[in-house]
Amino acid sequence: MHRIQIIDSHTGGEPTRVVIAGGPDLGDGPLSGRVERFRTGFDAYRSGIVNEPRGSDVVVGALCVEPHEPGCIAGVIFFNNVGYLGMCGHGAIGLMVTLVHLGRVGPGEHRLDTPVGVVVATVHGDGSVSVANVPSHRKVKGVVFDVPGVGRVAGDVAWGGNWFFLTELPGEELEVGNVERLTDRSWRIRQAVNAQGFPEVDHVELFGPARSPGGHSRNFVLCPGKAYDRSPCGTGTSAKLACLAADGKLGEDVDWVQEGILGTAFTGRFRWLDRAAGIVAPRVTGTAHVIAEATLLLDEGDPFCWGIRAVTSES
Ligand code: PYC
Numbered sequence: 001m002h003r004i005q006i007i008d009s010h011t012g013g014e015p016t017r018v019v020i021a022g023g024p025d026l027g028d029g030p031l032s033g034r035v036e037r038f039r040t041g042f043d044a045y046r047s048g049i050v051n052e053p054r055g056s057d058v059v060v061g062a063l064c065v066e067p068h069e070p071g072c073i074a075g076v077i078f079f080n081n082v083g084y085l086g087m088c089g090h091g092a093i094g095l096m097v098t099l100v101h102l103g104r105v106g107p108g109e110h111r112l113d114t115p116v117g118v119v120v121a122t123v124h125g126d127g128s129v130s131v132a133n134v135p136s137h138r139k140v141k142g143v144v145f146d147v148p149g150v151g152r153v154a155g156d157v158a159w160g161g162n163w164f165f166l167t168e169l170p171g172e173e174l175e176v177g178n179v180e181r182l183t184d185r186s187w188r189i190r191q192a193v194n195a196q197g198f199p200e201v202d203h204v205e206l207f208g209p210a211r212s213p214g215g216h217s218r219n220f221v222l223c224p225g226k227a228y229d230r231s232p233c234g235t236g237t238s239a240k241l242a243c244l245a246a247d248g249k250l251g252e253d254v255d256w257v258q259e260g261i262l263g264t265a266f267t268g269r270f271r272w273l274d275r276a277a278g279i280v281a282p283r284v285t286g287t288a289h290v291i292a293e294a295t296l297l298l299d300e301g302d303p304f305c306w307g308i309r310a311v312t313s314e315s
Contacts, residue, residue, distance in 0.1 A: 002298035009094040011288040012264030013230035016094030017050060018062045035084050035115040037078050044306040046079045051307030057081045057210050057227040060091050067113035075113035082225035086116035086163030088235005089251040089284050093129040097288040116161055135158040136242040136295055137279045147192040150185050150203045156258055160238030163200040165193045174208040176261055176263045184236060186222035205236045210259050218259040232260035238282035243272045246278045
């Protein structure tokens, strides 16, 4: 019987399952190498931890490991129903709130080692958390293509710790009652943009007008395993900030309030790292709540010990 100790939280509605003990031993070295060891040698753990019957398509796992980079309080590898994430903004906020809950950290700045670089999380006195994310940039502006069942789509490809295609679909209501339609449209867009020569894009982000008085924009984000992000997506907000910066639509250190599909919000802002190259340092602030402490039991005699593998049309 394997026992895996977890703490669950949600950040703006999007769950994070932090693995505190009992996860796979990935050895040491850079996190980019350890995520590959996770993928090739221990992928059953990923599925067992986040997939049904213990989890669901929407759960994002966060395996806490010893950091490699100096000065980091922890290393973290984020994973979901179908694979691994470079970074995860809502997950980093959830991890910090979990570490506060455990009494391991208090208010102040804390460095986290991830497979795509070091991020700096600041725990504020009011419990909110800011994440200074990895350098982000827009790769291509204004990619235009036809999407079967959707029509002509134009948008940007950008990196915010994961790869995104960002677009607006005029007339599309970004509300939770429409998630089936939004999921279908976003999935078609993802397949089409991948076929356009951007196979790296695994998240699709649709934008529309904000609904709240202080908001600047609302989004719907489709994740790689076809689950939609219940939060405004931290890495997606970082990619958005890179696009806004490149277009001169947002100034340095100016707040951008990004609503997600449930109406919860992250506040983003950026600093230029290299203006000529379009590279920004994004910072995303949000709140999370711890909702469960548990021990997962993995019994090899159980036919679904290692989870029910998520099936998408690509897997
Ligand atoms: O907040 O960066 C994020 C994220 C990525 C996938 C789900 N949430």
